[in-house]
Each structure stands twice: as C-alpha cells, then as structure tokens.
Amino acid sequence: MIFDALELNYSKINAYLSCPLLYKFIYVDRHYAPPTGPSSFGLSLHRAIARYHSGGRNLNDLMVYYQDSWLHQGYETPQQAMEYFRNGEKILEKWHAFHLEETNKVLYWEKNFRFEMDRWTIKGTIDRIDILPSGGAEIIDYKTGYDGRTEEQTANSLQLGMYAIAAEEAFGLKPKKITFFLLAEPQKISVPFTKEIKERTLDIIRDAGMKIFEEDFTGRGNCEHCPIRKTCRESTAKETPSDTVQK
Ligand code: SF4
Incomplete structure (x- = not known):
C-alpha cells in the first residue's frame, strides 16, 4: 500500500510526536511494530468489553468473551502470559461491578x-x-x-x-x-x-x-519507551529490559 500522508489517525500522530523516525518506520517504510505483552493484554480486555456491550448479560458471559478474545502474542514466557490472564479476570470482575452501577x-x-x-x-x-x-x-x-x-x-x-x-x-x-x-x-x-x-x-x-505531509522526519524521541528500540538503527536504548507501551 502506498504511504498516504493525508490520512491521519491518533496512532499516526502519536507515533510522529513520540519520534518522527518511529512514524517513518511504521507508516512510510511499512515495517511492523511487533505486539508487546501489555499491548496484547490491553487489546484482549478491549475486545471482551466490546463484546459484552454487544449483548452480554452477566459476568459469566464477560469471562467467556475474555477467553475467546485472549491474544497470546508478545509475552516473554507462557508463565508471564498466564499471570496477565489471571490479572485480567480480576480487572474484568471489578469493571463489571462498576459498570452495573453506571447510569449513562x-x-x-x-x-x-x-x-x-x-x-x-x-x-x-x-x-x-x-x-x-x-x-x-x-x-x-x-x-x-x-x-x-x-x-x-x-x-x-x-x-x-x-x-x-x-x-x-x-x-x-x-x-x-x-x-x-x-x-x-x-x-x-x-x-x-x-x-x-x-x-x-x-x-x-x-x-x-x-x-x-512535508516529510519532516528530523527530531528524535525517548528511545527507552520506544517499541522498536531493539531494531532501530538510531536507538540509544537497545538493551532496555521491559516493554512499557500500553494502549
Ligand atoms: S528507538 Fe529512538 S530514534 Fe528509534 S524510533 Fe524509537 S525513539 Fe526514535
């Protein structure tokens, strides 16, 4: 697909503001920024809640949607994935109780x-x-x-x-x-x-x-929190241990 500088969304602008090179890497050169554990976790919760809004009746439904929505990519170990999954169950349980009280x-x-x-x-x-x-x-x-x-x-x-x-x-x-x-x-x-x-x-x-639009890719962001810090040629934080990018 050809790079379209006139089509914007939040992720594109946020990537550009984080680091113009990150924007270029993803949207101009069309490299894939791999999922991280936290990003997969966030997406799994979002999907489960969206499905609940579409017709879920109770907490049990929500938990079934969560299992169906679970994304396992990006975690460092299966054990870490399981810890996230269990934590997600607790989060959704609390979200459900909160949501039942909402008047909107x-x-x-x-x-x-x-x-x-x-x-x-x-x-x-x-x-x-x-x-x-x-x-x-x-x-x-x-x-x-x-x-x-x-x-x-x-x-x-x-x-x-x-x-x-x-x-x-x-x-x-x-x-x-x-x-x-x-x-x-x-x-x-x-x-x-x-x-x-x-x-x-x-x-x-x-x-x-x-x-x-003017293809101004000068300026650099904070490499420590960048999802491509391990592969970017200009990274100053290739060895930073943990992923911190979350939705
Ligand atoms: S690693 Fe650093 S220089 Fe490279 S895209 Fe990320 S913030 Fe920019």
Missing part, C-alpha cells in the same frame, strides 16, 4: 469514525461513547496501564480531544465530557470538553499533519 446510556462501543478536516481525512475507533443523564455525550477511552492518570493528563490528551471532535464531526453529537476509564482501578478520570481543548487539539493535528 452506552451509545457506541468500538465505534469507527471518519471525517474530513482541511486537507486531511481523519479516521479512528472510539472505545465508547455514552449519553449522559443530563444530555450530551461522554467520550471514553479505556486504559489498561497502571500509571495513574490525572485530570490534567485527561484535559491534555490528544487522543480524547481527537475523539471528541470526531463525535461532533462524524456523529453530530455534543461532547460534554472526556474520560479516561482506568480499568485496573476501576476509576473514571473526567474533565469537561472545552473550546480550549478543542482548539489545542486542532492545532496539534494541523501542525503534526503538515510536518508529516
């Missing part, structure tokens, strides 16, 4: 979107969109990482900003809140979706989009 109406889950912005086509998938009891939409992204998130990080999230704009542009909704849903807690970190967040997000998309 779940409108969409794993919802694909596409809209045009200036010269770009923006595409992606939103974990979940709820309709709030007071009206308006809540844009939710599930996180499986254990790093604590703050309201400030939520307000500064490019991903949530993009998804809220997509909810407006692609689905005609009025996003009122953007939320990181921390599955391991479980806990929701929410902030209002403001005009400032929207403007800042649009500026980031346009700025990164122009640099990608």
